[in-house]
Amino acid sequence: MADATQALTIEGLAKVYDDGTVGLEGLDLEVPAGEFFGLLGPNGAGKTTLINSVCNLIRTSGGRISVFGFAHDSMAARRLVGVAEQDPNLDRFLTVRESLVYHGGYFGMSDADSNRRADEMIDVFDLRAKADVRTAKLSGGMKRRLLLARALLHEPLLVILDEPTAGVDIELRHDLWNYIRLLHRQGTTILLTTHYLEEAESLCEDIALISAGRIIARDTPAGLKRRYDATTLEEVYLQTVSTSLPAVMAAEEEQR
Amino acid sequence: MSTADRTAVIAAAPPAYAAPDPARSMRALVLRECRRVTRLWKQTILAPVISSALFILVFGLSLGNRIKSIDGFDYDVFIVPGLIAMAMAQAAFSNNSSSLLQARNDRYINDVLASPMQPWRMNLGYMFGGVFRSLVIGIALVAIALPLTGVPIERPVHLLVAVLLLVVLFAALGVVVGIYSENWDHHSFINNLIILPLTFLGGVFYSISILPSPWQELSHANPIFYMVDAVRYGFLGSSDVSAGLAFGFTALVAVAMVAWAQWLFQTGRRLKP
Numbered sequence A: 001m002a003d004a005t006q007a008l009t010i011e012g013l014a015k016v017y018d019d020g021t022v023g024l025e026g027l028d029l030e031v032p033a034g035e036f037f038g039l040l041g042p043n044g045a046g047k048t049t050l051i052n053s054v055c056n057l058i059r060t061s062g063g064r065i066s067v068f069g070f071a072h073d074s075m076a077a078r079r080l081v082g083v084a085e086q087d088p089n090l091d092r093f094l095t096v097r098e099s100l101v102y103h104g105g106y107f108g109m110s111d112a113d114s115n116r117r118a119d120e121m122i123d124v125f126d127l128r129a130k131a132d133v134r135t136a137k138l139s140g141g142m143k144r145r146l147l148l149a150r151a152l153l154h155e156p157l158l159v160i161l162d163e164p165t166a167g168v169d170i171e172l173r174h175d176l177w178n179y180i181r182l183l184h185r186q187g188t189t190i191l192l193t194t195h196y197l198e199e200a201e202s203l204c205e206d207i208a209l210i211s212a213g214r215i216i217a218r219d220t221p222a223g224l225k226r227r228y229d230a231t232t233l234e235e236v237y238l239q240t241v242s243t244s245l246p247a248v249m250a251a252e253e254e255q256r
Numbered sequence B: 001m002s003t004a005d006r007t008a009v010i011a012a013a014p015p016a017y018a019a020p021d022p023a024r025s026m027r028a029l030v031l032r033e034c035r036r037v038t039r040l041w042k043q044t045i046l047a048p049v050i051s052s053a054l055f056i057l058v059f060g061l062s063l064g065n066r067i068k069s070i071d072g073f074d075y076d077v078f079i080v081p082g083l084i085a086m087a088m089a090q091a092a093f094s095n096n097s098s099s100l101l102q103a104r105n106d107r108y109i110n111d112v113l114a115s116p117m118q119p120w121r122m123n124l125g126y127m128f129g130g131v132f133r134s135l136v137i138g139i140a141l142v143a144i145a146l147p148l149t150g151v152p153i154e155r156p157v158h159l160l161v162a163v164l165l166l167v168v169l170f171a172a173l174g175v176v177v178g179i180y181s182e183n184w185d186h187h188s189f190i191n192n193l194i195i196l197p198l199t200f201l202g203g204v205f206y207s208i209s210i211l212p213s214p215w216q217e218l219s220h221a222n223p224i225f226y227m228v229d230a231v232r233y234g235f236l237g238s239s240d241v242s243a244g245l246a247f248g249f250t251a252l253v254a255v256a257m258v259a260w261a262q263w264l265f266q267t268g269r270r271l272k273p
Helices: A047-054 A075-080 A096-106 A111-124 A140-153 A170-185 A197-203 A221-227 A233-240 A245-255 B003-012 B022-039 B041-062 B075-106 B119-149 B156-180 B184-200 B215-219 B223-236 B243-267
Strands: A006-016 A022-032 A036-040 A062-067 A081-084 A158-162 A189-193 A206-211 A214-219
Touching: A006 A047, A006 A189, A022 A047, A022 A062, A022 A189, A022 A206, A022 A214, A036 A047, A036 A197, A047 A062, A047 A158, A047 A189, A062 A075, A075 A081, A081 A140, A096 A111, A096 A140, A096 B022, A111 A140, A140 A158, A140 A170, A158 A170, A170 A189, A170 A197, A189 A197, A197 A233, A206 A221, A206 A233, A214 A221, A214 A233, A221 A233, B022 B041, B022 B075, B022 B119, B041 B075, B041 B119, B075 B119, B075 B156, B075 B184, B075 B223, B119 B156, B119 B243, B156 B184, B156 B223, B156 B243, B184 B223, B223 B243
Parallel strands: A036 A189, A036 A206, A081 A158, A158 A189
Antiparallel strands: A006 A022, A006 A062, A206 A214
């Protein structure tokens, strides 16, 4: 049954990898439709495991995920989600244009729609000069652009961006956020993970902090700062989820 | 479109969102797999056609004069069905195992795994690349062998069925190995140390009826012997074992391989952590 109010509903999500590593431990999360949502946490906290669970890229160990009311593994839910993964995973045998057109095909789009959207995305992400170049020959920045173009090609209503600006130059970062803001204004739900806290603070309406496979805090950026008596999101982050050396030393000092 | 409008669209669950065309999904994957074959045509088509044609020339035309006829056929005619079957089987297998392994290594398989495509369509889509490549090679080899050796096609319908069973079997095996392989060594191990020796020992170059005991009996334990025999029956109209046994066994193994590949896509085992 479709649900127009919640883009993502996660209940008791658990993931234990084959080697016994616990990725997620009974995680609950709701992301309202149309929200720009940030997911912050240190490396290994479970951000990518959570994203891969939503996108059917890992086998979950327990819990329930629904996308706009559809079970996440249903064909309807899959059509509604677009993901740009953290590391470029482009088909080396295809050109830029082919990568986009075949992606449209995988998502059930007609040839005409796939080609039309491929042209649009090529222009939006300034890939025109490289349209007929094979993806293996692209620079890192160009690969990142194509990754984002591919994620948005089938016009998903829930866009998941896993560290989209990692290693990206300022120009692309600027263009990307302008386009993502536009999509968000048009009603697309955005789920963003990033290590750039200032980006999260300026873009996200709501932020969840994740640590050791659990959501440990969730609020608006202003609400989080109020709750933790902090002036910046970075301070909140360091107080809550950081496992950096200064934070660990501070915690040990407090215990003494 | 405003947020309210878009969420209203979702609530109504129109076909564009709720029911993406799954046939288009599989068609895109099939086209992608065929595109890979044609893009790498020198490696995927030309090389195996040349090497098999050399086998026909070297073994058939040069040694053929020194070897007596086998089962009533000239030696160069006798070996053609087995050589074509061997080339097609290897092409179907190695195409799919390397395509899947590459897609998993580079993780671009995620684009397919995340898409609204049913597991059985993924399975068939990936299998089709090997089937396509192997059929192109088979047709090219028939076109070369017919004028060179005059090999007959006594039972065209049987030949078509035998070839389809053979390529589906090895295409599915390629998918399975591509999913299980951790690196290129695993892929090469299966190809070079299992499939190739069993093919050579499966009666490609000789009739097992000329083998002494216990080699003749042992050859019956080689699954590839039945597949080669089924293809030879289609070409020459005669086979070492009954056609029913050859076709039945090949069909049985083909179904088992397709089912194994399907189970992997259905459960996500080895494909998803």
